[in-house]
Amino acid sequence: xxxxxxxxxxxxxxxxxxxxxxxxxxxxxxxxxxxxxxxxxxxxxxxxxxxxxxxxxxxxxxxxxxxxxxxxxxxxxxxxxxxxxxxxxxxxxxxxxxxxxxxxxxxxxxxxxxxxxxxxxxxxxxxxxxxxxxxxxxxxxxxxxxxxxxxxxxxxxxxxxxxxxxxxxxxxxxxxxxxxxxxxxxxxxxxxxxxxxxxxxxxxxxxxxxxxxxxxxxxxxxxxxxxxxxxxxxxxxxxxxxxxxxxxxxxxxxxxxxxxxxxxxxxxxxxxxxxxxxxxxxxxxxxxxx
Numbered sequence: 001x002x003x004x005x006x007x008x009x010x011x012x013x014x015x016x017x018x019x020x021x022x023x024x025x026x027x028x029x030x031x032x033x034x035x036x037x038x039x040x041x042x043x044x045x046x047x048x049x050x051x052x053x054x055x056x057x058x059x060x061x062x063x064x065x066x067x068x069x070x071x072x073x074x075x076x077x078x079x080x081x082x083x084x085x086x087x088x089x090x091x092x093x094x095x096x097x098x099x100x101x102x103x104x105x106x107x108x109x110x111x112x113x114x115x116x117x118x119x120x121x122x123x124x125x126x127x128x129x130x131x132x133x134x135x136x137x138x139x140x141x142x143x144x145x146x147x148x149x150x151x152x153x154x155x156x157x158x159x160x161x162x163x164x165x166x167x168x169x170x171x172x173x174x175x176x177x178x179x180x181x182x183x184x185x186x187x188x189x190x191x192x193x194x195x196x197x198x199x200x201x202x203x204x205x206x207x208x209x210x211x212x213x214x215x216x217x218x219x220x221x222x223x224x225x226x227x228x229x230x231x232x233x234x235x236x237x238x239x240x241x242x243x244x245x246x247x248x249x250x251x252x253x254x255x256x257x258x259x260x261x262x263x264x265x266x267x268x269x270x271x272x273x274x275x276x277x278x279x280x281x282x283x284x285x286x287x288x289x290x
Contacts, residue, residue: 013036014034014035014036014092014269015034015035015036016032016033016034016269016272016273017032017033017034017035017142018031018032018033018272018273019031019143019146019150020143025150025153025154026103026150026153026154026157027100027103028051028099028100028102028103029097029098029099029100029103029150029153030051030097030098030274031095031096031097031098031146031149031150032095032096032269032272032273032274033094033095033096033142033145033146034092034093034094034095034096034269034273035092035093036092047222047253047254047264047266048080048215048218048253049080049098049215049219050080050175050212050215050216050219051080051098051099051100051101051104052077052078052079052080052098052099052100052101052104052108053077053078053096053097053098053099054075054076054077054078054096054097054098054099054121055075055076055077055078055094055095055096055097056074056075056094056095056096056097056121056132056133056136056149057074057075057076057093057094058093058094058095058133058136058137059092059093059094074120074121074122074129074133075120075121075122075129075130075132075133076118076119076120076121077108077118077119077120077121077124078118079117079118079119079206080101080205080206080207080212080215095136095145095149096273097149097153098274099153100171101163101171101204101205101206102162102163102168102171103153103157105160105161105162105163105204105205106156106157106159106160106161106162107153107156107157107160108124109124109160109161132148132149132152135148136148136149163204163205164200164204166190166191166192166197166200167197167200167201167204167205169189169190170186170190170197170201170209171201171205171212173186173189174186174209174212174213174216175216178216178217178220178238178239179213179214179215179216179217179218179219179220179238179239180213180217180238180239181213183197183198183209183210183213186209197209214249215253217238217239217240217249218249218250218253220238221234221235221238221240221246221249221250221258222250222254222261222264222267223267223270224237224238225258225261225262226261226262226263226264226267226270228262231243231246231247231258231259234246234258246258
């Protein structure tokens with residue numbers, strides 16, 4: 001395990017732990033542990049992200065409210081586009097696992113139904129969810145927790161369903177192009193009609209190809225903004241028609257302006273918790289950087 005790294009979030013400090021192994025046993029799985037105490041309860045908006053997210057709370061301190069007003073505790077799964085979802089916590093002690101759609105389809109078994117929702121893991125796994133949470137709570141270290149989680153995910157992935165190869169290819173192309181791949185071109189590449197791609201992708205991933213591409217494009221833009229790139233540059237390079245288009249998409253996903261997203265607390269831990277991302281910092285004007 002990497003040494004616990006303190007990260008300021010919302011005026012508080014949270015320790016972040018990540019697995020010591022850089023390459024996961026399953027491509028498309030990333031995990032991090034969070035522990036810390038706040039002076040007051042933190043209200044955290046859950047921002048849509050192009051991976052499914054599984055939270056395992058060890059202290060019963062994390063509470064998630066979804067758009068319908070239903071509250072979830074314990075082991076919680078967040079879909080790709082959860083809408084208006086907020087989380088609140090004070091004494092953080094939880095494991096967060098991010099699953100790419102191909103992995104989520106196999107591991108969760110209901111990725112399509114989760115496309116825009118928040119669900120209890122128990123609703124998907126039954127008693128296995130409680131048993132996993134108990135094993136993780138009893139673990140003596142973050143290394144042991146990561147190993148238990150990985151073992152469980154490998155077993156479920158091997159026994160689970162696979163995405164259609166064409167759908168998996170379309171998803172990889174979306175991610176690889178930062179959400180800029182045109183849907184009609186993807187359909188041509190895999191030899192499907194646009195209608196068939198739309199139908200199968202929606203059924204297996206939980207979003208339409210257009211919405212999925214928009215989500216990937218937004219996520220890439222948000223991290224470039226956080227890295228210090230200007231909104232104009234992000235819009236020009238990120239597949240947006242213009243800066244107004246970028247502003248609309250950012251507002252639709254977060255309710256914020258691009259300037260506010262650049263300093264958003266939910267991006268504060270990304271370089272530590274999810275280090276595989278490769279976003280270059282803003283170019284410096286200093287001659288040394290040339």
